[in-house]
Amino acid sequence: MKTIKLVVLLGNPGKMYEGNRHNAGRLLAGSLRPAPRWQAKFKGLYAPVNLADFFGQEADGCGSPREKAHFLMPETYMNLSGESVQAAAGFYRIPCDQILVVHDELELPLGQAAFKEGGGLGGHNGLRSIKACFGSADFWRLRIGIGRPGGRKDPDADISGWVLSDFTPCEAAVLPQVLDACAGALIQALLTGPDSLLPEWNRKRIFQSGAA
Numbered sequence: 001m002k003t004i005k006l007v008v009l010l011g012n013p014g015k016m017y018e019g020n021r022h023n024a025g026r027l028l029a030g031s032l033r034p035a036p037r038w039q040a041k042f043k044g045l046y047a048p049v050n051l052a053d054f055f056g057q058e059a060d061g062c063g064s065p066r067e068k069a070h071f072l073m074p075e076t077y078m079n080l081s082g083e084s085v086q087a088a089a090g091f092y093r094i095p096c097d098q099i100l101v102v103h104d105e106l107e108l109p110l111g112q113a114a115f116k117e118g119g120g121l122g123g124h125n126g127l128r129s130i131k132a133c134f135g136s137a138d139f140w141r142l143r144i145g146i147g148r149p150g151g152r153k154d155p156d157a158d159i160s161g162w163v164l165s166d167f168t169p170c171e172a173a174v175l176p177q178v179l180d181a182c183a184g185a186l187i188q189a190l191l192t193g194p195d196s197l198l199p200e201w202n203r204k205r206i207f208q209s210g211a212a
Contacts, residue, residue: 002097004098006085008025009025010126010127011023011024011073013075027175028182031182033183036071042072042084043074043087045075049069050068051068082132085130097118097140099139107122108143111178111206112205113144113201113204114201114203115143117140118140140189177207181204
């Protein structure tokens with residue numbers, strides 16, 4: 001079983017970025033129940049999680065759950081996310097392959113999500129920063145689909161403007177459904193390993209786009 005010890009929720013801090021598509025990973029924190037007790041640490045917001053206490057019966061019924069995992073929301077802004085992740089992972093001696101990064105994903109439409117181990121970075125600056133700091137991209141990802149501008153690969157599309165714009169009212173209406181499903185999958189990944197969710201969560205369709 002693959003073990004995850006550090007969960008990183010990517011996004012940008014501050015009110016002006018709060019509802020951005022780029023903050024899909026950070027927004028997932030709001031779907032965790034009960035809410036983690038965040039503290040300022042490691043150039044971010046950090047929360048230790050005792051699985052049996054935090055996830056209650058789900059952890060109690062899984063056999064022999066690990067005692068603790070670590071949650072981190074970098075406060076360095078997206079392009080320097082790796083500095084925060086490296087600080088936390090270094091302090092707790094967590095190797096790259098025991099880190100799971102939750103982030104927005106252009107290559108998946110809104111309503112889909114996927115777990116992935118290692119691989120390419122898809123031009124995501126947060127992932128690039130983490131790879132630069134660790135010298136490796138062998139971390140796990142939970143990719144939350146936000147789609148591309150116009151729903152197609154357009155070389156002239158304003159990707160930066162797209163990811164830094166807010167979800168539309170229609171998108172925001174269904175986003176909690178996506179985040180709740182991803183939060184449940186994240187809990188399961190901590191309890192039984194992210195590999196146990198493959199291939200079910202390879203482009204997992206949480207709802208049918210356009211039908212929600």
